[in-house]
Amino acid sequence: MAEPVLEILELRKTFGALKATDGVSLDLRPGEIHALIGPNGAGKSTLIHQISGSIRPDSGSVRFLGQDMAGLDMAARARLGLGRSFQISSLAQEFSALRNVMLAVQARQGSSFRFFRPVMDDPTLTEPAMAMLERVGLAGRAQMPAAELSHGERRQLEIAIALALGSKAFLFDEPMAGMGPEGSKSLTKFLDGLRLEAPILLVEHDMDAVFALADRISVLVYGRVIATGTVDEIRNDPEVRRAYLGEAA
Amino acid sequence: MTNASPTSRETIVNALLALLLLGLPLLAFAMGEPFYITLATRIAVLALAAVGLNIALGLGGLVSFGHAAFFGLGGYAAGILATHAFDGVPLFAGIPGTVSMPVIWLVTMVACGLVALPIGAISLRTAGVYFIMITLAFAQMIYYFAISWPAYGGEDGLSIYVRNEFPGVNTTQPLPFFLICYAVLMAALGLFWLLRGSRFGAALQAARQNATRLSAVGIAPFNIRLVAFIISAMVTGVAGALFADLNKFVSPSMMSWHMSGELIVLIILGGKGRLFGPVAGAMLYVLFEFALGGITERWQFFLGLILLGVVLFARGGLLGLLAGKARHG
Numbered sequence: 036m037a038e039p040v041l042e043i044l045e046l047r048k049t050f051g052a053l054k055a056t057d058g059v060s061l062d063l064r065p066g067e068i069h070a071l072i073g074p075n076g077a078g079k080s081t082l083i084h085q086i087s088g089s090i091r092p093d094s095g096s097v098r099f100l101g102q103d104m105a106g107l108d109m110a111a112r113a114r115l116g117l118g119r120s121f122q123i124s125s126l127a128q129e130f131s132a133l134r135n136v137m138l139a140v141q142a143r144q145g146s147s148f149r150f151f152r153p154v155m156d157d158p159t160l161t162e163p164a165m166a167m168l169e170r171v172g173l174a175g176r177a178q179m180p181a182a183e184l185s186h187g188e189r190r191q192l193e194i195a196i197a198l199a200l201g202s203k204a205f206l207f208d209e210p211m212a213g214m215g216p217e218g219s220k221s222l223t224k225f226l227d228g229l230r231l232e233a234p235i236l237l238v239e240h241d242m243d244a245v246f247a248l249a250d251r252i253s254v255l256v257y258g259r260v261i262a263t264g265t266v267d268e269i270r271n272d273p274e275v276r277r278a279y280l281g282e283a284a
Numbered sequence: 285m286t287n288a289s290p291t292s293r294e295t296i297v298n299a300l301l302a303l304l305l306l307g308l309p310l311l312a313f314a315m316g317e318p319f320y321i322t323l324a325t326r327i328a329v330l331a332l333a334a335v336g337l338n339i340a341l342g343l344g345g346l347v348s349f350g351h352a353a354f355f356g357l358g359g360y361a362a363g364i365l366a367t368h369a370f371d372g373v374p375l376f377a378g379i380p381g382t383v384s385m386p387v388i389w390l391v392t393m394v395a396c397g398l399v400a401l402p403i404g405a406i407s408l409r410t411a412g413v414y415f416i417m418i419t420l421a422f423a424q425m426i427y428y429f430a431i432s433w434p435a436y437g438g439e440d441g442l443s444i445y446v447r448n449e450f451p452g453v454n455t456t457q458p459l460p461f462f463l464i465c466y467a468v469l470m471a472a473l474g475l476f477w478l479l480r481g482s483r484f485g486a487a488l489q490a491a492r493q494n495a496t497r498l499s500a501v502g503i504a505p506f507n508i509r510l511v512a513f514i515i516s517a518m519v520t521g522v523a524g525a526l527f528a529d530l531n532k533f534v535s536p537s538m539m540s541w542h543m544s545g546e547l548i549v550l551i552i553l554g555g556k557g558r559l560f561g562p563v564a565g566a567m568l569y570v571l572f573e574f575a576l577g578g579i580t581e582r583w584q585f586f587l588g589l590i591l592l593g594v595v596l597f598a599r600g601g602l603l604g605l606l607a608g609k610a611r612h613g
């Protein structure tokens with residue numbers, strides 16, 4: 036079996052008395068979509084934050100491409116290839132969709148300490164950024180300020196940004212939320228192809244999408260992984276049915 | 285596309301403001317009214333100081349309440365170098381003083397950069413109101429240092445007996461000196477414009493809009509902000525040197541928190557983050573001070589009212605009113 040791209044070991048994080056992450060271990064292998072499901076408040080976003088470096092865990096480790104991430108901040112991890120989207124989309128609101136992606140292209144190219152050349156006249160920035168917008172189907176909204184995009188479009192934009200970074204693993208936190216059924220369907224198709232580019236750790240509530248996409252599923256409840264397995268294994272796991280899927284499955 | 289896009293309208297407004305600021309002293313010169321040349325010079329120099337602050341505050345969202353320290357540092361650089369040159373006493377280690385403006389500006393920029401580096405590095409660990417308070421605290425420390433240092437006049441300040449020199453220009457005359465200040469202001473506006481459109485500017489503005497987003501693409505906001513803070517301090521410092529030459533006098537009051545507040549007010553009045561915001565703000569401020577200052581001691585009260593109006597009803601400042609909302613490409 037191939038080396039995992041991302042490896043999380045015994046991660047713990049408490050907020051006061053609350054154990055938001057309670058000894059979580061999981062990994063992400065090349066070419067796969069690993070879905071992370073669980074009820075609201077289970078600690079899914081908190082886990083994503085600890086992987087991407089915006090929250091520091093109390094203990095445990097995150098290894099990415101064989102390297103321990105301890106001591107690296109979010110920017111450093113992003114430079115190594117951890118691309119993420121946010122549950123509550125997080126964009127430069129005044130910038131156009133295009134400029135948001137250009138920022139990622141610029142970051143990928145290296146130094147932002149270039150003081151004179153206008154970015155808008157720099158095809159090495161505008162062209163790749165435009166190409167990424169086209170890939171996620173947002174080219175028509177390129178000039179629109181991020182603040183004026185719909186919820187779904189902002190999610191797409193965050194994905195375009197993660198693509199532009201040339202990410203080696205994607206962390207997507209509920210990318211389908213706020214999208215209509217059409218949007219979810221086309222994003223599902225898109226993510227299906229994207230796993231070949233880089234593996235995806237996918238937090239998602241849309242079970243149709245999860246069952247259609249996931250190579251493996253981990254179920255998080257009260258900060259603990261109660262099961263990890265293939266779609267069929269998770270569907271038929273009695274504990275998962277009781278704790279989470281209920282009668283719906 | 286509508287035929288009056290806000291961008292092109294802003295360009296026209298900017299050009300008009302630039303011409304107005306140039307035209308006023310030329311007219312005053314023609315009419316033999318040097319006082320108005322001095323008034324225009326005051327506008328240009330304060331605008332320059334605010335252009336500097338606008339890099340940190342307008343582009344980066346860094347509300348520095350301590351930029352008077354850099355303004356004053358520039359002033360003291362001009363005053364101290366001129367005094368040593370005048371007295372023929374070397375500064376230290378045999379280094380002589382100078383009356384050359386370009387050299388003074390260079391020394392000012394180096395000094396401001398060196399002082400801004402630690403101040404920024406510490407202040408930028410905080411954000412919001414803490415950042416405001418820490419920058420204020422640093423500036424007050426420097427202010428009290430200037431007051432308690434008798435070698436250069438202490439509380440009484442330091443006079444510059446003859447205005448410093450610029451190659452090929454008779455700086456003792458009001459109009460040539462204005463033109464120097466105006467040229468430096470235009471150069472600073474050019475710098476601001478370049479920075480804003482550059483990669484650095486993109487990162488800096490993104491840091492203001494959403495620092496988490498900037499981190500998520502792999503750019504550390506701290507480094508970007510620190511460099512912006514330093515550049516910002518250098519520009520404001522040069523304005524301070526010119527201010528000292530304008531008044532032929534420098535005193536600790538240039539470093540007081542009133543001055544820091546005044547620079548922020550200029551930017552808010554004119555429109556923060558806008559290229560010509562500081563110019564519009566300085567015009568409004570100085571004209572207001574001139575028109576009402578003669579009638580009532582309480583002109584600052586009326587300025588306060590205007591400021592309140594701007595903050596409540598015209599967030600974009602004067603530029604916002606004249607040229608519409610700012611757009612980013």
Ligand SMILES: Nc1ncnc2c1ncn2[C@@H]1O[C@H](COP(=O)(O)OP(=O)(O)O)[C@@H](O)[C@H]1O
Pocket residue numbers: 050053055073074075076077078079080081082
């Ligand atoms: N910064 C924080 N401080 C305190 N509690 C938090 C913080 N962030 C999240 N929590 C709590 O941790 C738990 C897990 O939250 P979260 O990771 O957002 O869950 P999920 O994404 O699975 O819905 C929730 O009970 C939430 O209220």
Ligand SMILES: [Mg+2]
Pocket residue numbers: 079080081122
């Ligand atoms: Mg969540």
